[in-house]
Amino acid sequence: MTSAPITVLSHTFTHPDAPLNLGKSVTLGIPDNATAGYSPPQAIWFYDAPKDPKTFSTQALTKSLQRVLSSYPAYAGLLSHIPYRSNGDWAERFGRLRVTYGTDADPGVETVIAHCDATLASLIPTAEQRGRVWDASDVPFALFSGQDIKIALYDGLETGGLPAAIVKLTTFACGGIAIAARLQHVLGDAQAFLQFVRDWAGVHRAMSKGLPLPVLNPIFDPQILDARAAGDINSADPDPDIMQAAKGLPVHKYDWWASASDCPKPFQHRTKPASEIHHAAETSPRGLPLDWKDWDVTQATPHYVLHYTAEEISNMYHALAPSDSEYYFSRLDALLAHLWAAIVRARQIPPSDPVFLNFAFNFRPRMSPPLPTTLLGVPACMIHAAANASSAHGHETRSLAVAIREAIRSMNAETIPVFLHEVAHHVDAQRYWQLFGGRHHVMVTSWLQHGMCEVDFGAGRRPRFVEPLMPGWIMQLMEARYGDRIDEEGEWVGDGDGGDEGVEGMVDGQVHTNGIGGEKAAGSKGKRKRPWYSSGVDISFNLEADVVEKLGRDPFIEIRNGD
Secondary structure, three states, X not given: OOOOOXXXXXXXXXXXXXXXXXXXXXXXXXXXXXXXXOOOOEEEEEEOOOOOHHHHOHHHHHHHHHHHHOXXXXXXXXXXXXXXXXXXXXXXXXXXXXXXXXXXXXXXXXXXXXXXXXOHHHOOOOHHHHOOEEEOOOOOHHHHHOOOOOOOOOOOOOOOOOOOEEEEEEEEOOOOEEEEEEEOHHHEOHHHHHHHHHHHHHHHHHHHHOOOOOOOOOEOOOHHHHOOOOOOOOOOOOOHHHHHHHOOOOOOOEEHHHOOOOOOHHHHHHHOOOHHHHHXXXXXXXXXXXXXXXXXXXXXXXXXEEEEOHHHHHHHHHHOOOOOOOOOOOHHHHHHHHHHHHHHHHHOOOOOOEEEEEEEEEOHHHOOOOOOOOEOEOOEEEEEEEEEHHHHOOOOOHHHHHHHHHHHHHOOOOOHHHHHHHHHOOOEXXXXXXXXXXXXXXXXXXXXXXXXXXXXXXXXXXXXXXXXOOOOOEEEEEXXXXXXEEOOOOOEEOOOOOOOOOOOOOOOOOOOOOOOOOOOOOOOOOOOOOOOOOOOEEEEEEOOHHHHHHHOOOOOOOOOOOO
């Protein structure tokens, strides 16, 4: 691993810059509670030295963090479990959570400031140097992430006054900086997390340039989605007809209580029902167990970043054959089908075995009427596309793209309320897992169209690199690059022509126009937001060493020495 000596300079807790005195306690939403055991959204933005050294002053960054927290006070608040009542409403069932903020007990955002004696260039190559594929296994990302600090619910259970968010600022000998942020998943999905970081950057830019502060409009109101649940979520028993309908949804429901056999030690505590609900657990039928023989959680996996150009993504898209009246494929469908097939082939899954592509699905644009785009929390779930491995063994990926499109089609304004009813009636909010990291599963999350690589803290330059810090068994997609500088209206310029097809349907439902027309992104001041693929896409992943080696020989993915 590359040497990167780091010295911690300070360790504090950051609170909103003005006392709120709210004393407000908010019950987290139905899907929020289910994510307590999921990996938190987190990332590191690496920036080269700015022209003005004051731009990345850690003191100034802390002050702008204080200011933005005034609009996101819950992120500095205290998470806790709601007391369990056997005959209570849905929020008093076991494992439900609340956040309290605007009090003296708020833990704040744990903030670490550190310095690294290395230069940024010695650790992170430029995009040109990274090329088609970059083996990032030797980069000590953990040193810059603050992952050694415990966040609330780090084990899915403990709150104990721990912070719900962590920030780490690491300066480099060259004048560059790494800005890392982590948020407990129950308070925000990727969209909410990146909205927070973009807002922080916008506030910091304004403060550093003496400009008026931007108007921020995050909405923290889980009830907005909970009110859309089907049936009566407070009744003693779920509605049998709604529960029957829920069985047809493309959502895995792996039962931790049925998964004790061969369970790895780090997860064993999750297989035992809590004593408070012992009687309910005894009478509750067990569901689908996690197949631990399919997943070696101890296996070390190398970390790679794979790049595809816009032309290559278009070639994948056109190889699907023309869309028809039944299926209108997107370029993202094509890319995911391509990756799914290649990994299944490399893992040498028997042709008759079922295989799954698991991905995050955003409810915001899918409800009717749509939920606010700035809604915080986790209005989302994990869904999956299913196929037989034989579908990946040829050159044709259309059947896999159809499976992806079918899964997306089945989650809509009529079926999402069914899902909410089922989850609200779970005896334990964290009993079921909607995903799995076994060899028969490919897990992907798309952070496309969220401006991840456009975050500018005032230097007027894109980050050298953004590391999403996903668990090793999750692939993460992000735009490769959008330009070298920002114009007066905050738009990236100088890289790519933007294309003319408008925004495509996103696998996780962020924007969904199916590649038709030129829908404008919110906040774009009338400009058409360039397609996510216009400058290519970077795929960050950790896979088994033998799988990576086989992918290197797959002519349909060219993971090694490809141009």
